[in-house]
Amino acid sequence: MKKKLFLLSLAMMGLTTFTACSSSDDDNKKEDETSEITIQDSEYDAIINQYVDKVVLPTYNDLKTKNSALYQAVVAFGDAPSNANFQAICDAWLAAREPWESSEAFLFGPVADYGLDPNMDSWPLDQEAIVNMLTSQQWNDMKWTGDYNEDDEAIAAAQNVRGFHTLEFLAFRDGKARTLNDAATDGEAANAVYNESNATAWAQYMRNTAQLLVDDVTLLCDAWNNGYATTFKNHNGGDFTSGLSCIEQLIDGCIDIAGEVGDAKIGDPYDLYVSGKTNEALYAVESWYSWHSRDDYTNNIYSIRNAYYGSLDGSINTNSLSKLVAKYNPALDTDVKNAIDAAAKAIQAIPQPFRNNINSKEAAAAMDACAELSDILENELKPFLQNHTK
Numbered sequence: 336m337k338k339k340l341f342l343l344s345l346a347m348m349g350l351t352t353f354t355a356c357s358s359s360d361d362d363n364k365k366e367d368e369t370s371e372i373t374i375q376d377s378e379y380d381a382i383i384n385q386y387v388d389k390v391v392l393p394t395y396n397d398l399k400t401k402n403s404a405l406y407q408a409v410v411a412f413g414d415a416p417s418n419a420n421f422q423a424i425c426d427a428w429l430a431a432r433e434p435w436e437s438s439e440a441f442l443f444g445p446v447a448d449y450g451l452d453p454n455m456d457s458w459p460l461d462q463e464a465i466v467n468m469l470t471s472q473q474w475n476d477m478k479w480t481g482d483y484n485e486d487d488e489a490i491a492a493a494q495n496v497r498g499f500h501t502l503e504f505l506a507f508r509d510g511k512a513r514t515l516n517d518a519a520t521d522g523e524a525a526n527a528v529y530n531e532s533n534a535t536a537w538a539q540y541m542r543n544t545a546q547l548l549v550d551d552v553t554l555l556c557d558a559w560n561n562g563y564a565t566t567f568k569n570h571n572g573g574d575f576t577s578g579l580s581c582i583e584q585l586i587d588g589c590i591d592i593a594g595e596v597g598d599a600k601i602g603d604p605y606d607l608y609v610s611g612k613t614n615e616a617l618y619a620v621e622s623w624y625s626w627h628s629r630d631d632y633t634n635n636i637y638s639i640r641n642a643y644y645g646s647l648d649g650s651i652n653t654n655s656l657s658k659l660v661a662k663y664n665p666a667l668d669t670d671v672k673n674a675i676d677a678a679a680k681a682i683q684a685i686p687q688p689f690r691n692n693i694n695s696k697e698a699a700a701a702m703d704a705c706a707e708l709s710d711i712l713e714n715e716l717k718p719f720l721q722n723h724t725k
Contacts, residue, residue, distance in 0.1 A: 372663045372723045379578030379724075380568075385645040385654035386585060387564050391441055393647060394638075395559055398434040399552045402545075405431045409502075409545040413538040422512040424541070428502060429627060431548075435499065436631045437647075439592045440638035443584055444567070445558035450483035451551050453494045458621045460504055461495040462524035468496050469527070469536050474543045502544045503624045505529075505537060510626030510688060525618070579724045582656065583717065589639040590712045593678065596635050597705025600628075601682075601689075601698055608693040616693050626688035632701075636679040639708070643671060664719060671716055674708040681705075 405427040412420040435455065442452055468476065479493040506513060508528070517528040529537050566573065570581050600621055607616035622628045641647055645655030652658070661668035681704035686692040 374659070374663060374720065374724045376578045376724055378659060379582050381654040382645065382656050382659060383568055383570070383578060383581045383585075385652055386642060386656075387568055389645060389652070390641050390647060391438075392559060392564060394434050394438045394641070395552070395556050398431065398438065399549075399556045401427070401431040401434060402548050402552045405502075406542075406545040406549050409538075409541045413542055416515060416534060416538065418512070418514045421506060421514060424502075424506045425512040425625070428499070428506055429625070432499065432622075432627060432631060433634055436634035437638045437641065439595075439635050440588045440642045441585070442591070443588055444563050445555055448483065449551075449554060449558070450485065450490065450494070451555050453485070453491070453498075454551050455498045455548060456500065457494045457498050458500050459618050460500050462504070462527070464492070464496050465501055465504060466524040466527050469533055469540055472536050472539065474539070477543060477547060497544050497547050499548065500622070500624075502541060502548070503622065505541050505544070507624040507626075510624075579720065582720060585642055585656065586712055586717045586720075589642055590709055590717075592635050593639060593705050593709040593712060596632050596678075596682070597702045597709065600632055600635075601702050601705070604689075604693045605698055605702065617690055620690045620693065623688070623690040626690065628689040629682060629685055629687060632682045632689075633679050636675060636682065636705075636708075639712075640675045640679070643675065660716070660719075663723065667715060667719060670711055674704075674711045678704040678708045 405424070408420070408423045408427040412424055438446075446452055468474075477493055477497045479487075479490045484490060508517060513529050515529065515534075517530070519528045519530075520526050567575060567581060570577060575581050575584070604616045604619040607613075607619055617623065620628055622631045640649065643655065643657050644650065645652035645657070657668055657672065660671065678701070681697070681701040685697040685701055686695060689698070692698060
């Protein structure tokens with residue numbers, strides 16, 4: 336019996352040794368397959384041009400058009416308050432959210448320099464401050480001037496009472512458009528309702544918020560269209576001194592939003608919920624008034640897809656980072672594409688609405704998928720290009 340066990344042990348040791356050697360051989364094979372690859376920096380030029388001209392600028396221009404339509408819907412409500420016009424605001428808000436969330440893989444340049452992301456998309460909401468704004472009607476408190484400083488408390492206070500989510504709060508309730516005869520359930524700021532006594536201020540608040548969104552998007556589009564796009568494409572000075580430096584920025588933007596979706600947008604509410612802080616978890620869910628969280632997060636992943644594919648429709652453009660990676664390392668390209676697809680599908684698999692399914696197994700799976708996507712982008716895609724570009 337002991338002899339049989341000894342022989343079995345030897346056999347298992349041999350199997351283990353063989354398996355370990357096989358894994359090492361596979362790793363060495365992968366290194367050998369890519370060791371001779373040299374990517375010329377000039378090969379990135381067409382990709383950068385495609386990215387700017389067919390992804391970034393069209394997304395921002397679409398955002399501008401849809402925010403103008405949102406503003407007009409808000410004005411129409413102010414002129415003639417009705418349930419139908421509340422619904423029209425909600426429809427326009429949902430339409431405007433799509434290009435904004437689809438831009439979050441490229442939150443660099445003017446959008447960062449001018450503080451436009453927190454201007455337009457601060458979250459969580461300060462519901463108490465919003466209700467106080469309705470009472471005071473001091474609309475200038477929504478504005479700030481001077482150079483942007485993310486640590487300036489006065490700027491943060493202004494940003495917390497404006498933007499998409501303030502308008503969402505004023506237009507939606509429990510995933511539906513508000514009505515003119517909503518009934519209050521309690522005195523909590525988070526559950527404030529439109530009524531006869533605040534109707535005028537409510538309409539003015541929506542109009543001021545929508546106008547600031549238009550102003551911010553106009554500034555963003557003008558900055559890209561009137562100089563920044565050319566600077567980025569030329570990459571001959573400043574932050575961008577090579578084609579690779581631009582591609583690194585493209586990838587960094589994708590890494591950032593993949594991490595944010597998994598770690599913050601889904602992860603923060605999840606962690607709060609499982610720790611017993613269920614009310615705080617609910618308030619940490621972005622876009623929960625509209626029940627649009629899941630689609631917001633999916634569009635964030637699509638912003639990564641668009642940047643990598645060089646298109647807005649899910650097709651892979653000839654002048655895309657995907658095509659270049661597929662040319663030199665097809666297995667890596669497949670891994671990136673599969674990770675993007677897996678993250679989007681995992682988010683969509685979360686039962687609707689996310690605010691009611693924060694601690695679901697599907698939410699946990701979505702966090703894992705986003706982490707996998709971020710890891711591939713940061714630890715496989717980016718190093719491959721850095722190590723093989725001349």
